[in-house]
Amino acid sequence: MKVHQLLLGILLSAASSLALAAQYKVANQSEYEIAAQKLSAGDTVILASGEWKNFEIVFKGKGTKEKPITLTAETKGKVVLTGQSNLRLAGEYLVVSGLVFKDGYTPSNSVISFKYNDKELANNSRVTEVVIDEFSNPDRFESDYWVALYGKNNRFDHSFLRGKRNKGVTMAVRLNTEASQQNHHLIDHNYFGPRPTFGSNGGETLRIGTSHYSLTDSYTRVENNYFDRCDGEVEIISVKSGKNQLKNNVFFESRGTLTLRHGNGNVIENNVFLGNGVEHTGGIRVINRDQVVRNNYLSGLTGYRFGSGFTIMNGVPNSPINRYHQVVNAVVENNTLINVENIYLGAGSDSERTATPKDSRFKNNLIINDTKKSPFSVFDDMSGIDFVDNLVNFEPSAIKQGLKKKSVSLRKDKNGLLVLKGGKYGAQLDKVLEKNDAGPNWYSKADLKKSFDSGKVIAVKPADSVLSETLAQAQSGDVIELASGEYVARKILAVHKTITFKAAQNAEVVIYPERSSLFEIQNLGSLKLQGITISGQRSPDSSGNVLIRTQKWGMYNNYDFIMHNSKIVDLDINHSFHFFDAGARSFADLIELQGNEFINITGDLLRLNRETDDLGIYNAEYVVLKNNKFDGVQGVLIDLYRGGRDESTFGPHLAMTDNTVSQVGLGKRNKLDASIRLHGVQHSVVENNLFNNSELIKIEHTVGDPQTYIRNNVFKNTEKPTAVELVFKQTPTAIIEQNEYK
Structure with a gap:
């Protein structure tokens, strides 16, 4: 009898719970506001399909683990938020799904924020299968986030973020108060679609923390995400906190690196970097203490310096919190690097960054280049890194100890990755995330451009x-x-x-x-x-x-x-x-x-010089002049300007080859007294050109390790090119050679 009464009580309780859960289908913002005021655990709000313009959603409530409060679309992908729209959620156990943000931009500092205000945050909540597509502020330098994670134990998953064009991190994990620290967030199975080159600092795709709170642990997990051509700046992911795990992610033809910029004790494991020879594709950059880089696969990466395939940096002695802390106790093991052009050790070594790595090990890595050329560049004393039993197919030079040269035979595994037959070296990955396994399955990843x-x-x-x-x-x-x-x-x-x-x-x-x-x-x-x-x-x-x-x-x-x-x-x-x-x-x-x-041109040819506020901004990434004839251009042929001391960008780049330049730059209104002025340009090649009776070339180096080559040109009745270093007191690094002067 007692058993029957107990079962009856359970059934009545369940029925009562179901009866209390409400479902609200709303067709406009007024109806939503009414429904939002009476939400309780287990309730669901359904937005009717269609366009919702200028809709600033506030979604608040206290659900439970068993009975979350849900905001969703009538049909996933058919609820489109346009104009100046955004979403703020605050409370406990909230779930949002199926929404699309496009054809507009946020009026606040984020499109989706896991807080209502500084006191009301979201915890134990989830945003899933949400799309933010080309939802950028029309002022490129008006900064915002697309997703800002606050609170604790939140999840952002199976979502689609593409085409952020204005300043600011695409997705940021914020640790600015104790309520958002040691947060244990999960970011998984998202598609981070192409982010265009920004041409300045502030173009990261994901940032975890900031330098102010970088000695605080976040415990954020970033797993099974697909980063597709995320080119905003040199840092694709900027880790600025501790105890995070970044695992099983794929970086496809993305220019830049996963950078351990601040914070200690992070684990980078089982990630795949596929550069396919695209310029400036990079891998992993290591700074700070107790970092673990294990079982990652890096292939076809062309980047150099801070954007190289693999980088261990020098630190600043007794570094302030916002500079570069010394690498201590780093573990780099069982990684595979195939056709990675550059491995930089002691990168950034200068009069400030003098603290070399210590108590670290580099072990059981597989490094293979088709060119059989060593990718290592060493810029300081690397005795603090113990190189142990690494297998390579080139003659060790910059680093010799712990690199074992051997002819190897590689095979493709079930994921299409190259692995060593029967060896202990390099990465072994069970499964590699496919592009179609990230993001919502109902939204197309086809390119828009x-x-x-x-x-x-x-x-x-x-x-x-x-x-x-x-x-x-x-x-x-x-x-x-x-x-x-x-x-x-x-x-x-x-x-x-x-x-x-x-x-x-x-x-x-x-x-x-x-x-x-x-x-x-x-x-x-x-x-x-x-x-x-x-x-x-x-x-x-x-x-x-x-x-x-x-x-x-x-x-x-x-x-x-x-x-x-x-x-x-x-x-x-x-x-x-x-x-x-x-x-x-x-x-x-x-x-x-x-x-x-x-x-016959009385003015200038290419005026790419508008960003003179010296904030690291510039007007063009690649400028290519090939096999042209320039005759009687009174002004400057090219004025390409990038000012400031920021080092977060790739360009500008200039390639000028096989041109004929006659009577250029001689007009009285040419205040530069030059045929070409390159200020702060990061990569310049001027070769096989004829300069006849023209003004000279002026090179002005600033920061960022610029590479300038002026070679195999003929200068007739034209002064020799000049190069100056405007920031560092050193001999100009421009290579001016094998030119003919008549």
Whole structure:
């Protein structure tokens, strides 16, 4: 009898619990506000499918482990938050799922925040299968987070974050109060999609802690996440706290490194770094005490210095909390490095960073390069690292002890990774995360950006307004093919899509702009010109015209500008008629000029010099000039500027080869007295060019270990290039050699 009464009591209790759980389906913000005021354990709020514009969600409540409070979409992926929207959650055992943020940006400092205010945080809560896609502030230097984790024991999983373009970490674990420290968060199975090169500090994808709280332990676990082309800056992940575990993650063609920047006792294990030879792809950078780097697989990484495939840094003696603490008791073992171009030991060694690693070991690692060239570069005394039984296929040089050279035979394992047959060396991974296993399965990971010439071809003939009308109707990726004849551009052609203007085969095409500019590259725009002549003869008779420019302010999408086999003539209707001018805060992934002629220009050719506030910001990542003819450019050919002392970026890069430069830089308004000025440029190659009766090349090195090569050029009636070091008192490091002076 007592048993029956007990069972009856349990059933009645369960029924009562079920009866108390409520489900609210809401169709607008007012209905949500009403429902949100009466939530209790076990309740669910369902947002109706559709667009929710300018919706700042506050989701608060106290659920339990068995009965969480849930906020979800009627259909996952069909609830789209646009405009100025965000989400704040606070309380206990909350679950959010199925939402999409796109076509807008957060009005606050985060899109998703695990707190309502500084006193009300979320604990034991979960955000899962949420999408934040291109949800960036239109001011590139207005900083925010996309996800800010506070509180304790929270989980962020199976979500999709792509395309953050403005300043600020994509995802941050915050330890700024005791209530968020030793937090035991779990970040797992997320897809961190492409983050474009930011061109300044502040482009990390994930940061755990900050330097202020870096001696505090976080106990955050980052597991089974896929980092796809996360290129924001030199630190993909910046660990700035202790006792974190980063395991089983995949880094695919991501420029930068997983950096143990601050904090002690972190474990980096079972991760896969696949660079595939992409420039600046890096691996792991070690700083601080008690770090463990074990059983990781690194392949095809090309990065160098702080962004190299593997780096152990020098520290600062008695370092302040925000600088570089000495590496002590690091364990680096059973890692595989295949075709990793650079392993830097004692990186950053200088008059400040003099504390070399100590009490550390480097053991049972497998290091194989197809070139059979040693990847090691040693910048200080490495006797504090015990190198034990590492297997390599090259002749040890910079490091000899503990490296055993041997011809090896590698095979592919079930994951497609190269492993040593029957050996104890290198990484052994049971399973490697697939791209499709990260993020929600209902949201496409296909790239959004249209490439040049990927759309339809639109054939046009000369006619009034044909250029502007055709451009307005074209779709991103289309090619506007011009038949022979003269085209008069009566309007500035606003380019806010990826578009190509191309002369038809064997066509002779001349465009005459009648405004102060012919093209303005605007947000979302990229421009390619091919086989076209552009003449300034009908341009306004006023100073300061610019043939091609970006919009003057407000671009937050990176752009490309490419011009091949074209001719630019007679930009001389008045003084200071420039060819290309980048607006402030605009950023080009690529500017490429190849096979062109530039004749009679009273201004500058490439003005990439707008970021003179010296914050490490610059206007273009790659500038390529190949096989062009420059004749009679009165201003500077290239003014490429990156000021400040920040070391978090990759560029700018300049490659200038096989060009003919005549009568360049001699105009009286050229205040630089140079044909080329490179200030703070990180990688420059100027080779196989002819400079005839032109101003000299000026190189101004700042920070970041710049690499400059000026070689195999002919300088006729042109002064020798000059190079200066503006930050460090040292002999200029630019390599100027094998040039001919006449």
